[in-house]
Amino acid sequence: MDYKDYYKVLGVDKNASTDDIKKAYRKLARKYHPDVNPNDKVAEERFKEINEANEVLTDPDKRSKYDRLGSSWQAYQRAGGGGGFDWSEWMAAGNRGGYVDLNDILGGGAGRAGNFSDFFEAIFGNMGQARTAPRQGQDYTQKVEISLEEAFNGAARILRVGGRRIEVKIPKGAKTGTKVRVRGEGAEGIGGGPKGDLYLEIEVAPHPTFERVGDDLYAELPVDLYTAILGGEATVPTFKGKIKLRIPPETQSGRKFRLKGQGMPHLKQSDERGDLYAKVVVQLPQNLTPEEIALFEELADMRGL
Numbered sequence: 001m002d003y004k005d006y007y008k009v010l011g012v013d014k015n016a017s018t019d020d021i022k023k024a025y026r027k028l029a030r031k032y033h034p035d036v037n038p039n040d041k042v043a044e045e046r047f048k049e050i051n052e053a054n055e056v057l058t059d060p061d062k063r064s065k066y067d068r069l070g071s072s073w074q075a076y077q078r079a080g081g082g083g084g085f086d087w088s089e090w091m092a093a094g095n096r097g098g099y100v101d102l103n104d105i106l107g108g109g110a111g112r113a114g115n116f117s118d119f120f121e122a123i124f125g126n127m128g129q130a131r132t133a134p135r136q137g138q139d140y141t142q143k144v145e146i147s148l149e150e151a152f153n154g155a156a157r158i159l160r161v162g163g164r165r166i167e168v169k170i171p172k173g174a175k176t177g178t179k180v181r182v183r184g185e186g187a188e189g190i191g192g193g194p195k196g197d198l199y200l201e202i203e204v205a206p207h208p209t210f211e212r213v214g215d216d217l218y219a220e221l222p223v224d225l226y227t228a229i230l231g232g233e234a235t236v237p238t239f240k241g242k243i244k245l246r247i248p249p250e251t252q253s254g255r256k257f258r259l260k261g262q263g264m265p266h267l268k269q270s271d272e273r274g275d276l277y278a279k280v281v282v283q284l285p286q287n288l289t290p291e292e293i294a295l296f297e298e299l300a301d302m303r304g305l
Contacts, residue, residue: 006053134193173267215274
């Protein structure tokens, strides 16, 4: 039976913290997960090995026992797997009373439990498994980009997970950073625990017309000079269609008009919506004729300019 270097399996240093070990495990588990590598026996075995290493190195008792065994493994092998080898010093290091049941170390020769290797079984046996409470598998996160229109109306995405196609609904009002949970599509559980979940992390793409601030929308509203001076109407685009907005006489460039309830749906109450703010941008006439220039000059003289 070959020695398994669990630190090497996870690609971490022997002094690595539990958080570093978990981080390395999550990265490798995503890479070798059976759903990502269907019908790949090599990846399947690697995934089991990664889970086994994580099982030992994230459990303080198992990690301590494993670390103490490491330096004694060759002697253990020379002794034919335990017989004739003096375990007293190694065992005493983990038991202040000086007594250790060999079954607690070698598993009493019982058969393998679960998907763990003979090496794991030799060290921890069924007792090692029994002490491990079922744990839910790691969660996965996948970024998904949607348009602002999709955030307004709600959207759906088709994902392929382990050879299966699943449809995920993205709710109205989703914004950058919103997470959509898909239950049971994460990593396999530990010790018979349930699978983790898959989270879609939403990223809303910029829009050419609207800027989003919370659930409010902001847009520029071009208004010609004559409408701005004399008053009239301007057309404001919204995701529900165009709206006619009355422009009062002598409207200054930069003035904002609030269109209540014409913004984005609230994420948890989609029947309620933010507001739309239309900012007037006065458009000056171009390509003036000599007659038009003369009229503007006459107006300037009338106002003493």
